[in-house]
Amino acid sequence: MITRLTIENLSLSRGERVLFDALSFAVSAGEAVALTGRNGAGKTSLLRAVAGFIRPAAGRIAFEGAAGELEPEDARAAGLHLLGHQDGLKPGRTAGEELRFQALWAGGDEASIAEAVKALQLEPLLGLEVRKLSAGQRRRTALARLIAAPRPLWLLDEPLAPLDADRRAGLGLLMERHLADGGLILAAVHDLLPIPARAIEIGGGA
């Protein structure tokens, strides 16, 4: 169980280009942090670095639990969700099949899947093929795994973009509940998050 994410003196580069240098901040349990910055500033890369996909050029990313520092691999395998621009849904399968796979793979069970379906009002979509869903419906199906497989750290990349006003508010409620349960949220955003969040600006960009 992750209770704190610490980023110390982190530098990321893609190829020759340095995205940002010496970035330090921490996210504690119950806190939401909104990463802002221009296109290409490195918000997505930072999220992917926290998820362990990109190796930092310098600095470190540490996860702490109640009993001290956690092994990064274990923390990532069981403690975080990364929801990127892509929803990770197969066009040819039904939303229900995809949600079930995503949830069971990430450690959920039938009861939590049912809860997620209710929380995101997915009932009417479950039997539909993903190719027939709108962008917003796809995003909601993907977001469902946050609820269906509870993990403490949510890394969200533009989670709101395809959602309508009501759904944004709905997602805000889910985020508030997650924070109240001791969760952590790190989100890259251009729009404001529907919950109070500490903003951190990521430098540079072009």
Added chain:
Amino acid sequence: MRSLGVLYRRELGMAWGRGGGPLLACAFFACIAALLPLAIGPSPERLAAVASGSAWLALALSSLLSLERLFERDFEDGALDLIALGPASLETVSAVKCLAQWTANGLPLSIMAPVVATALGAPLSLAVITFATALIGGLGFAFVGGTGAALALGARRGGVLVAVVVLPLLAPPVIFGAGAIEAYAAGMGWQAGFAFLAAYCLAAMGLSPFAMAAAVRNALS
């Protein structure tokens, strides 16, 4: 273990779902076999002489068909991120994907192999060994092919690249597999060829998951 079962069932469902990949591979297999008499002439003696070998060649080509989607689709739509953050290591994930590929494609193809060989004029007595070698060989094809598919991740038009990377690596199983059938037909010891084939497949199963996991990590970064 439970989550690996979930992944395995998903892979099978995707292989068989819409489009029926395995049926396509089987149809492709049959098409190559049907072209052969047109290319080398219909004389039964000549066809019978190359029947088992041609069946193996067609088998290797048909195994390539669905390799591209083994990793590429999950990579394109972001599902590979999700899978990488799951409870199992990428090595295990790759092995499960290849096993599913074998069940979905290798199994139907190895059932087709004796049918095709017999249709080309191979004696019926070779059917069992043709099936057995094709089944074991298919396992090697799936793991070696998976390595090619993982290496080609992110390359545009990766399908052809996969074929070019993988086909040379399929030479040993084709030699051992077709050789074992040949030896069996001639009444000689087929066990050596069969054992070499099995050894190749075991080595592929043991080594290629590490190569696949490394290639996937590289593609995701």
